[in-house]
Amino acid sequence: MRIVAFVLLSALLFPVPVAATTSNTWLAQRLSHSVSTRDAMASVRAFDAAARAGGGNRAPGSPGFQMSREHLEGVLERAGYRVTTQSVPYREFTVDTESLITSAGARVRVLMAQYAPSTRVEGSIARVTASGCAPADYPPGTAIAVAPSGACTTAAKTIAASEAGVRALLVYDPSPVADSVIRRQATGAVLPVAFVSRRDGESLSGSGVLELSGRSSDATTVNVFAETAGGRADHVVMAGAHLDSGEDGPGINDNATSVSALVETAVRLAPHQHRVENRVRFAFWGAEELINVGSTHYVATRTPEELAAIRLYLNWELIASPNFVRFVVDGDDSDHPDVGAPAGPPGSGVVEAVLTRGYRVQGLPFRTADLGDIRSDQEPFARAGVxxxxxxxxxxxxxxxxxxxxxxxxxxxxxxxCYHQPCDDLSNVHVRALGEAMRAMAWAVGRFAVDDDLDG
Structure with missing residues (x-):
């Protein structure tokens, strides 16, 4: 009776149409039914603890990243995988000083842009009259200009500001979250750049002293891999998520939730790893927050034969956003050609269909999102034609x-x-959304482990 009751309960929770119960979905069904939200959340808590013990973040080179790596490798090894790593070189940017004091004595929180020039500027502060993309947008005599993000790149704003005689640029996001400040890169900037909150960006005036000091150095992080013992070596299905956080927060929704769900999927796949048709390679990337450094290095260091063996790449990001929508990347733009959204390489439309199936079998609604809406580790694979x-x-x-x-x-x-904020901690995780996304993830991984046909 217990077995019958369990089967009936499973059917109610995860309805699978009869037509879908075919030989190529047996593993998809097993994995999606067996993954445990509780076990995934144990890893989420471990990553949160790593960030708290490691200085508040899990950025490349930090103690928090190292502790996160140790937890990840331990779980995978205990599940029976042989874990390997790849060294990844990158340019580390260390901020020594980031300070703005107004003439009224107020201290304003500023975050220095990564890879931007250093400076000490004293003088007038003025907001731009438009987007900041043209020299005419900047009031004459401005020493420190304040501009909203968007309309053009930060680097382009610095060029326009420099032509207007500005000596430093502050950028804010016109976001409903008035006090959030997000640090970004400013590669190509010709002026020192820092980021401020919308509240400060819309109220700054008068004069002040801005000090920004940072330095770059060579450093190394790692990509971490685990793959099934079985499956064809020339038919590799890759599934990945980035392990690192930004430097200004613990990175729990971004991206400990996705890593934890992927680890749990790998653990549940481990007992079946000799039965899969295709080799499954789980990838946990380093330095994604520095613009896909780990995944880009991995793709760039593959031989043509190794790259050709990768049948497809699946990526997950921020799967438990507190105000979530279930987004699936649209791999085929043929359904909205008027929009002109970028399409993935051939076969990406089939990948999308399998990913959406992971939600459909749970009876859950979802939305598709353009390939460019989530800038992450799928990008170097797409550029390589995967x-x-x-x-x-x-x-x-x-x-x-x-x-x-x-x-x-x-x-x-x-x-x-709380994206890239100190509040991206355990309180920023929607646990139900994590479980639903993980079951869809497990469905897709299990389906492609058995059948990687991308012909439609």
Whole structure:
């Protein structure tokens, strides 16, 4: 009776149409039914503890990253995988000073842009009159200009500001979260750059002293891999998520949730790893927050034969955003050619269909998102011609009223208000969303481990 009851309960929780119960979905069904949200959350808590013990983040080169790596490798090895690593060189940027004191004596929180020039500027502060993309946008005599993000790149704004005689640039996001400040890169900037909150960006005036000091150095981090013992070596299915956080927060939704779900999927796959048709390679990337450094290095160091063996790459990001939407990357733009959204390499449309199936078998709604909406580790694979796909819970975009009606949450607010903030900790995780995304993830991994046909 217990077995019958369990089967009936499973059928209610995870309805699978009869037509879908075919030989190529047996592992997809087993994995999606067996992954445990509780076990995944144990890893999420371990990564949160690593960030707290490691100085508040899990950035490359930090104690928090090293502790995260040790936890990850330990779980995979105990599951029966042989764990390997790849050294990844990168340019580390260390901030020594980031300070703004106004003439009124107020201290304003500023975050120096990575890889931007250092400076000490004293003088007038003025907001731009438009986007900051043209020299005419900057008031004459401005020493420190304040501009909103968007319309053009930060580097382009610095060029325009420099032509107007500005000596340093402050940038803010016109976000509903008035006090958040997000550090970004400013490669190509010709002026010193720092980021401030919207509240400060819209209120700064008068004069002040801005000090920004940073330095670059050569450093090394790692990519971590585990793959099945069975499966064809010339038919590799890759599934990945980045292990590192940004330097200004613990990175728990971004991206400990995805890593934890992928680890749990790997653990549940381990007992079946000799039965898979295709080799499954789990990848946990280093230095993604420095613009896909780990995955780009991996793709660049593959031989043509190794690259040709990779049948597809699956990527997950921020799967438990507190104001989530279930987004699946649109691998084929043929359904909206008027939009002109980028399409993935041939075969990406089939990858998308399998990923969406992972939600459909749970009876859950989802939305598709353009390939460029989530800039992450699928990008170097797509550039190399590997079919790609992925899913995420939403980043800094604003939830619409329609999305709130379908998925719950709050319209008019970001999907993840703590993105790259100190508050991206355990309190920033939507546990139910994590479990649902993980079951869809397990479905896709199991399906492609058995059948990687991408012909449609």
């Amino acid at each position: 079919p790609v796909g992925g899913a995420f819970g939403g980043v800094r975009g604003i939830k619409t009223a329609d999305e709130a009606a379908v998925f719950g949450g709050v319209a008019g607010q970001p999907y993840d208000p």
